[in-house]
Amino acid sequence: MRRIFISLAAAMLSLAASAQVKYNINGDTRNQIEGAKVYLTFLDQGSIPVDSTVVKNGKFNFKGETDMRKVAYITAAGAALKVIIENGTVEASLADATTGGAPLNARLAAFNARKRPCNLEMYRVMGEASKLNMPADSAKMKQLEAEYNKYSAEMYTMERDFIFSNLDNVLPAIELPSFWRNLSAAELDEIEAKASPELKANAEFVKVMSRRKVADKKKNEWVGKKFVDFRAQNLEGKSVALSDFAGKGKYVLVDFWASWCAPCRKSMPALKNVYDKYKDRGFDVVGISLDTSREAWQKAAKNLQLPWHHMSDLKGGPDSVASAIYHVNAIPYTMLLSPDGTVMATNLSADSLDKTLANVLK
Template identity: 35%
Template sequence: MKKMVWFAAAGVMALAACQEKAGYTIKGTAEGASDGDIVYLQNRTENGFEALDSTVVKGGAFEFKGVPDSVAALRYITYSNGDSHMAAMIFVEPGTVTVNMSAQESRVSGTANNDVMQGFMDEYKRINDEMESIYKKATTDSTLTAAQQDSLMKVLDGKEAEGTGRILQMLSENVDKAAGAELLGMFGMGFEVADVQPLLEKVPAPLASNPSLVRLKEYVDVRVKTSEGQKYTDFALDTPEGKQVKLSDYVTKNKYTLVDFWASWCGPCRREMPNVVAAYAKYKAKGFEVVGVSLDSNLESWKKGIADLKITWPQMSDLKGWKNEAAGLYGVRSIPATVLIAQDGTIVARDLRGEDIEAKLAELLK
């Protein structure tokens, strides 16, 4: 009988050993930190950071130990003392993670997802620094001729295309990992929907509930629904005078209607507006209309912007800023942004800028 008890106990212990989760160790340094200073392991929520653990700096270093509460959870190591503030993104997963924090840069390594994240960030920074160097030379070097400046800007365009391709490649290679899925959620909205959509489809089901990925998928779904060739989505907002009007009031009465998302506080919008003014003056008589949708939140600023920029076409807004209902319906995440709609309700083009507006209208309104 005793043997049976011992055998049963041994079996329970063996089962427990098999089920025991592997732990993590985070070893780090924080530049300038003094012994006795506190370093926090935190989770980021919609309401800010939430402290999960803390440790004391000893001998210029700190250490956390524990068991992951989920598979490769994204967390933050933070340190603050007076004017010194440092943070590092890390994936808490089984193994030993090394963190070196400084005011200029934090580096993380040691486990699979942290190595993926750091490698991506290093490559992203390399590409960005290279592009910034070319842009700075093209725009600030007074010894360059106009032709040389144009040549550098063409080189910059090539570098941008090359960099975009490289970043998308890295995302594609790692989207099946927690780090790759997180990076896709962080950077996905900066790429073309046609490039992002197939990457979303490659995300494994256990990672698809990542909040940033959920938001990205919602954004992609909206952009696909309002892409070229699709029927437009109607909406109703108020004019500056407080009268509610619908987008359909204009679409049905004109051959082509350009919905122009802008705001009085938006510098790029103000610089782009002369192109819209010119196109409107040239093609209004041929059946072209513009409907401005302002992402302003202040009525008087909106009205002043209309007057200052010599805008004479219809205007609409709900004065909710970035929470503008129409912007949400069309997946507008940056302005200026445009949607060109034909009289039958078909979306003809999106995000026409500069000379492209008149070129498209010349093609359509011959």
């Protein structure tokens, strides 16, 4: 009986997902843009509005039907607000840049409310940092960098959790376009596998996954090629090159990571086990940090007790020379180099690395 009930429930959910969505959006502007034209645009239908209206007495309204829940923009007089098109009544305030009412919009509003204090603190830190006089205020700068990294890590956790807890709806399509490069290949695989049909059909989601596949293809093009050398600094500030460690007769894992990257830190214990198992048999590791703060990088390496070589130009992910060379847009990311410096494999988990080394270091 229980199996029958579950099957019926699944069928009902499937039918519900494919049913027409009837939406009703009540908008409020607090009389700030009286008489202004308001536009509703579905993100999966390009930049052409699907509807428009005029603000009267500080209010506006959109009603309609569509094939599934989706992300939309409401724009008017320079103001813009993302909303979720869903069954029920959506409360949309252009004055406060908030949504509410219908379930997904209420969930989006709660998420934005959780992020707001963290965002404000990050802006505060950046504002204070911009007023410092270097090098006289270097101690204060280090303090502010530590604060910024703390809030950045909190923001990362909130955004990641928001995406993974909403794979049954379209909400991840709001965060993924700007956040997907912070996710590992395994996490992106999991998102793609667990995404609901309506999320997979979302134009923003499709774009992200297409960009990810292009990026993965570029990274996989390195397999079978010799590594490209570059220079950076080690933890002590000394200039070192990747060639100081790679192509010297050992199997070398190049591990791209950062102190603020939660998945990176989570993967370290397993990687340390592999390192301890094979370090005396011709295996080595070079950690390439995508940090911007030397203090945060040094502290993380020390706290995590990472015993291998370390390099960083402290330019962060997008501007790092190493990430540009190897097309690294999501971490953790790894490359295994053969003793002569040829790239053998990319993006290996600790378990896959262990199995590979067991075969080549018999």
